[in-house]
Amino acid sequence: MTFGLLSRPAPRVTLPGTDLGEAAVRAPRVGNGVLFGALALLTAVIVCLDVLSGQDLRLVPLLVVVPAFVSVFGTIAQTTGVAAFVAVVAVASRLVAGGSYWDIGSSVVFTVLACLLGIGACVLRIRHAIEVARLRSAAVALQRQILRPLPIPTDQITAHGSYTPIEEDHLVGGDIYEVVQSPYGTRVIIGDVQGKGLPAIGAGFAVLGAFREAAIREPSLVGVVDRLEEAVARQNAFSAQTGETERFVTALVLGFDGDGRAQAVNCGHLPPRLVHDGVAATVPLRRTSVPLGMADLSNEGRTAERLDFPPGATLLMFTDGVTEARDAEGHFYPLDARLSRWARRGPRELLDALAHDLEEFSGGVRRDDIAVLALCRVPAPSDEPAPSGPAGHGVPRAIEALSGR
Secondary structure, three states: OHHHHOOOOOOOOEEEEEOOOHHHOOOOOOHHHHHHHHHHHHHHHHHHHHHHHHOOOOOHHHHHHHHHHHHOOOOHHHHHHHHHHHHHHHHHHHHOOOOHHHHHHHHHHHHHHHHHHHHHHHHHHHHHHHHHHHHHHHHHHHHHHHHHOEEOOOOOOOEEEEEEEEEEEEOOOOEEEEEEEEOOEEEEEEEEEEOOHHHHHHHHHHEEEEEEHHHHHOOOHHHHHHHHHHHHHHHHHHHHOOOOOOOEEEEEEEEEEOOOOOOEEEEEEEEEEEEEEEEEEEEEOEEEEOOOOOOOOOOOOOOOOEEOOOOOOOEEOOOOOHHEEOOOOOEOOHHHHHHHHHHOOOHHHHHHHHHHHEEEHOOOOOOEEEEEOOOOOEEOOHHHHOOOOOOOOOOHOOOOHHHHH
């Protein structure tokens, strides 16, 4: 699912119920050798300065801040070790310096309490990090049920893709996609819910649920889209009852059968691009209907139209997060001009180039969710050249060898 999966490493997913311990949630920590080597050097410097400054300025007690600093990034064991070391050095220094029992006792108590506070802060940090990791693990598992990871292979096509929500701490936003293998071939949808982020997920999830069911049950592609329209209408009716905003969904629905034919129903979405033989061109869709959820505003029914998808071509489907990306001067991303540069690349390489170029063009500033699907046909037996034998009769060499020729 993934511009996120292309432009940066995919987050580690842990299923709910997995026991997440300290090692699973802490950031890469400083090694023990480096940590205690730096601590020994710091202690030596402070002790030397303390000796040179005499009794007027005591510097060794300043070491009590070290456990608190280590508790920010270190493990509980590291923080405890540093705290014990600092406590021993500070108490020994105070005993060597002498003084009244009250002065020595209060200094020792203060040092021990400061070290214990550092350890306590580290324990609370680790506990909070484990709780956050568990909540995120559950959220990741739930969101993975909304949008499946890519690529998705079927009998007719292989769908590569990328997905980047506008909010980095979420895996799902207002853009949706799905690929379903059905008895009638492969059905594909890409859509953009009105609005952004988590508030748009409800309508998106309603469309995805309806698509997964209708793609298998409905013989025609138009029938699939009709079921999606009904799902958005039901979702909007529910939203009206609960006081939430009613939404529409732009969507492009494609169907691929076993004979290499492709159909499309465009519900107010951006037309796809066909990349083939070094040329990238817009696929002309003449029958664009209203978005899902707005059928009552139009008297025209939705119809499917044929789509050219030759062997070896890549069909690029995307949301407006791509075309509406802007640079620092406010210029829109020139998708067609950029695709022409990569028209001879495979789907995976094309997606990588697009993700990198979008990141550079926009300066890393996202204004909308971004979803891209790159579809390529699975070669049919009729698409593959027949092997030829030395006699020109199409006899495989393996058969010739077995027959002794």
